[in-house]
Amino acid sequence: MNKRWLELSVGLMMVAGVAALVALALQVSGGNMSRNAESYAITALFDNAAGLGPKAKVTMAGVTVGEVVAVDIDPNALMAEVHMEIYGQVNYLSIDSSASILTAGLLGEKYVGLSVGAEEDVLVDGDVIEDTQSALVLEELIGQFLLNFGDNK
Amino acid sequence: MNGPIADLGAGVLSKLVRMGEALLMLLQAIAVKPKTSSLPRLIQQLYVVGVQSLIIMLVSALFIGMVLGLQGYTLLAAYGSEQAVGQMVALTLVRELSPVVAALLFAGRAGSALTAEIGLMKATEQLSSLEMFGIDPLHRIIAPRFWAGIISLPLLVAIFSLIGIYGGHLVAVDWLGVHSGSYWGNMQQAVDFNEDVLNGMIKALVFAFLISWTALYQGYSCVPTSQGISAATTRTVVYSSLAILGFDFILTALMFGGAV
């Protein structure tokens, strides 16, 4: 076994492996490794948070700006309380921003979409979003449709 | 009185003894300061264990990626979501298939070769010879092969994932007409480096440890006859495969268990 070829091929294999890992990082995962930068927590209260769970995306204008950490009941308001972690760099969410629970594609994955409002002050750690739009529940939709349909008859 | 329960007990005890021996062998082999003089041996083993497994990894990855692309497209097209095929292929590979399939292939190819080689060295008394020359066979023979396994498999898994994703691209984009931008774009949205890629690498590392350890112990402790070597080689492949699949479940539950 020629020693030079041996060392060369081992070197190539290691370079290829590391390059593959780098490629996976950049090309495949979109390189969002900067997750662990400073992030802040906000919450939002919804009438109905059906289908939303931890690790769901929080987006603004379709771009992921954070993730849902937990969904539980606020015993005082008797509403669903959704806790979210927003990336530190996203510090331009006005305090009158609204949050909606939306469905991604037909497969039904739920996520939170944020819409920025007009106020100058921005949301910081611990703030609560008040303007919310609940999840669309299929039964309610059908009920509404039948109601309208019935009206028009 | 040798009833079946006594036999079962004896069997369990002997397995435990073997595990203890295996652990001692491993600790003795790796608990040593690295010397520059052992580098050439490590490189030699990286070649035997890693480079020589490349071909089977590349070919398997390509075909698995292509099959995933094909199956994924067919399944998703029923929901009109064929644009998501990129993300399906990538997640399947990176989280599960790359580490597991690559590890199974590695156990079969490199693991069995290691066991057979060491078993043969034992049977032809080369290991005893080394000892009589004052050289610890655990340091000289076992250790470089162990580290070569630990280093090679994760690298091979990364390469496996990449080639597989490319294979999926070949089928989905070049053949079935999925939009290339969607293929990569959806993928990038869905695949998280820490959550998915890194967890896959951790799996690869765990599997590498299990396979290398099993293969080397089976070779080192085999009955030094041709039948003994053959039995040990079979055990390496079987035990490694079971360990890979078992630990895959445990790791998957730990890593991805909570996610929706």
Next chain:
Amino acid sequence: MATDDIINIQNVSFYRGDRAIFKNLNCTIDTGKITAIMGTSGSGKTTLLRLIGGLLQPDEGRILLFGQDIAQLNRKQLNQLRARMGVLFQSGALFTDLSVFENVSFPLREHMNLSADDLYNRVLLKLEAVGLRGTRDLMPSQLSGGMARRVALARAVAMEPELILYDEPFAGQDPIAMAVLQRLIKHLNVQMQLTSVLVSHDIAEACAISDQVILLGDGRVLAQDSPAALQASDDPAVKQFIHGEADGVIPFHFPAPPLQQELRGQSE
């Protein structure tokens, strides 16, 4: 104990599982002589060799090598003793991925700091001593069994040890190869002033070159004497072995119930 004894085996017992391979074995190996250890298969000959080399530890008793109890030594001290002895394993045990030259130079590289020229010359001289200087660039797989054994011998004497252990050196060899090995063992013992211990069951070959024979059986020493004395011995066990008798102290039949009881269709 005389300081003449290079190996001293005192009350050694060794068990494999439940079976006693040796029970209270006592014998000594004299310095400078060729000693043959003989016995039937399973009498523990190879085990004894491994015990002497420190590859196995006795369950009871002790083994003194160069006057030191090998069970008491740490790894480093044991390796220092091992550097003073060479072992020729039954299969030669050449390292299959190294050439003949690299095999013979192996101990020299590991333990000594020789210049490249000195190393080269030494290896050539050792190969010359076993008559295989011309094979130095061949790989072990290209050698015949006898030649591999001779290369292994060259490797065993590379460090010029004081003691050599041979494990069944004549087993499976053709008559010429056997004669060659006999000559080598005798020559090396004289030229290099070694002590040689060979384990064998080739009576004629071993007795022809040994100064002393130790006959093992039943986990103990059956006889320890010069080859001539053993040939003349009246002891039934010794006689059976030395003269190659099919039946005697060691029976022809494996223990079993009487034949009449085992045949079928016999009226009781």
